[in-house]
Amino acid sequence: MSSSVGGRLEAVTSERSLFGPDYLRLAALVLVAVAVHAWLLTHTALTARDSLGFARQALCFETPAAAPPNDADKGGHPKNAIDLVRTAEHPPGYPLAILAVYKGLGLVSTAPVADRALVAAQLANALAAVLLVIPIYLIGRMLFGRNIGFAAALLFQVLPVPARITSDGLTEGVYLLSTTVAVALGVRAVMVPRISGFLLCGLATGTSYLVRPEGLMIAAGPGAVALWLGLLRRWPRDQAFGRITALVVGTCLVAVPYMVLIGKFTHKPAGNELLNPFAPPRPVYSGAQAATATTTTGPLFAEWWNDEKDSGKSKTVWGVQAVFKEVSKSANYAIWPLALFAILALRRRFAAEAGPWVLVIIAACNFLLLLYLATRVGYVSERHTVLLTLLACPFAAAGLPLLATGIGQIFPRVERLGVRVTAAGLLVALVVASLPFALKPMHPNRVGHKHAGHWLAANMKPDEALIDPFCWAAWYAGRTLYRPDGYNPPESRATYIVMENKAATPHSRLPVLPLAQEQAARPGARVVYHWPENVAAKDAIVHVVKIGED
Incomplete structure (x- = not known):
């Protein structure tokens, strides 16, 4: 940058925003x-x-x-x-x-x-x-x-x-x-x-x-x-x-x-429901509604309103409970309490500085939106709460030295370690407590659908139909790469159906499952592939059932 000072041109060094210690931490x-x-x-x-x-x-x-x-x-x-x-x-x-x-x-x-x-x-x-x-x-x-x-x-x-x-x-x-x-x-x-x-x-x-x-x-x-x-x-x-x-x-x-x-704010169905509070909510196909083999009422990663189980309850009260439950899970139960502690301890700082208010206001808007989603649609997922967790992390981190100071006042031996060392120890404890759960393999119980899809890709003919209420096998078979309803010929000589023999977890949004169950129970239906392949068909998790010609 250059500027004219005292009648001659001088170079002005631009202000640096990051320095060596920042780059090391990053x-x-x-x-x-x-x-x-x-x-x-x-x-x-x-x-x-x-x-x-x-x-x-x-x-x-x-x-x-x-x-x-x-x-x-x-x-x-x-x-x-x-x-x-x-x-x-x-x-x-x-x-x-x-x-x-x-x-x-x-x-x-x-x-x-x-x-x-x-x-x-x-x-x-x-x-x-x-x-x-x-x-x-x-x-x-x-x-x-x-x-x-x-x-x-x-x-x-x-x-x-x-x-x-x-x-x-x-x-x-x-x-x-x-x-x-x-x-x-x-x-x-x-x-x-x-x-x-x-x-x-x-x-x-x-x-x-x-x-x-x-x-x-x-x-x-x-x-x-x-x-x-x-x-x-x-x-x-x-x-x-x-x-x-x-x-x-x-x-x-x-x-x-x-x-x-x-031509509108959003194409997403949930978004349009939120924007139109007078429209009737769309039906939700939860695990309890769709899968008779499932004993739980909904996905483990979300809270769903159940018309039978929750009948007579206040939907507002249910929504508050659902949001708090999902927010707590997303923040691993410790982050938001620590963040609220820091906000209360630093409340005088809020009167002098505008920056923290940006996070607080966005967090409040997000919480209210989640509450409206829960009460309007009857559904809230931990996915929806991740931004709230992110907004809490700077405050939770700021709470660590404050908590370390308080611990030092109660325990003199800890105080001798110093606030920084104690706060660093608290941070390490939070990280160590989180990693075993964070690093668990993802969705291992449903890998059979991928194997079924690869088998179908190798064995299913173009003039044969496929019914897959779980969606994964149809994807790996190449049938739904460009359209969610897949490709099925108008007149098929045979039909394949993907079923779970022993569902270990619930599934959501499976409106096709009743049709698949009905077709799989027809006379002449037979299991042509099962996973795991090294067990008997009756003990397998995923079945591919075929109706029609061999």
Whole structure:
């Protein structure tokens, strides 16, 4: 940068934002993040079912004409990627990230398309989760210092729910990266108030909306802080108005073109239900409703409202309990209590500094949105609570030295170790307690579906039909790569049906399961493949049943 000083041109060195100690801490965090996610990626038996939809959309971006017809297309197939974005259920951010990784994998891998697309979904999610250490560290550093930033980023990487969800084929890694960048820019904008800072925060907020529609709530943090400081005249009101305007403009520059393209706020069914509180909720196919062999009432990773079990209860009370339960699980039960302790202990700091309020306001908005989701739709998942856990990590990290000070006052021997040593010991204890659960293999109980899919790919003929209520085998068989309903010939000479012989865990959203059970019970139905292959068919977990010609 150059400026004119005293009539002559002088070079002015730009202010550095990161120094050697920052780079050392970031390098250590990246190493931990890579190790955690690499372990989970190599110990994943099967990705989450939702990953199939995201991978399918990525493949359709590569070949739009292969996508199924949509009502918005007036019966035709999408002609290009814009048509696909306009009609697809999911926003384009994460599928485009998958496509980019998928293209890269194609240069080094000869695996089948079905396998490679799901690996790409996992890698896109995990790579974004590794990069997540940078904005989390910067948020903690801006608010509390380097060591707090390091502890916050480390905690989030090793917590079981965040680590596992950001290593699966789900949107969380990319969504959290975009939203956390927006949060970091929002904190920076209110601490060093400039029009450019609010504009950048708005652009990042709009980008997060292109991954998940709820990403727009990030603007509420810096926007509310700017409004409040303007009302209190701590900022000149014209400047506060200008900063809020820059935030809104930045958000709209990215988000509005997508809204105009699709003609609404979102295509996602849950999002439209939340926006229309008077519409009847869509039916939910939970494990209890769909799988008679299952003894539990819903997925272990979520809370579902059950009309029979929960009849007579207040749905609001149930929603609060469900949200608190999922938030606690996501934060590994210790992070939020520690964060609340720090917020109470540092309450005087909130009166003098605007930065922490950005996180608090966003967390409050997220909690209220989750509560509305639970009471309106009757469902809330630990996936939905991961952003809340992330927002709690800087405060939890700031609570460690405060807790260490309190422990030292009670136990003099501990006090002699020093606050830093004690706080570091507490951090190590949290990490060690989290890792055994975080590093468990993912979805090992459902690996049989992958084997069944590979068997079907090798043995099923094009003129034969397939019914797979669990979705995975049909994907690996190549039948649902471009359309969720798969490809079945109008007149098939035989039909294959994928069934679980002994379901060990519940499944959600299986509306096709009753049809599959009915067809598998027809006379002449026979098991043609089972997994594990080295056990008797009656003891197998997954059956492939065939009806019709051999």
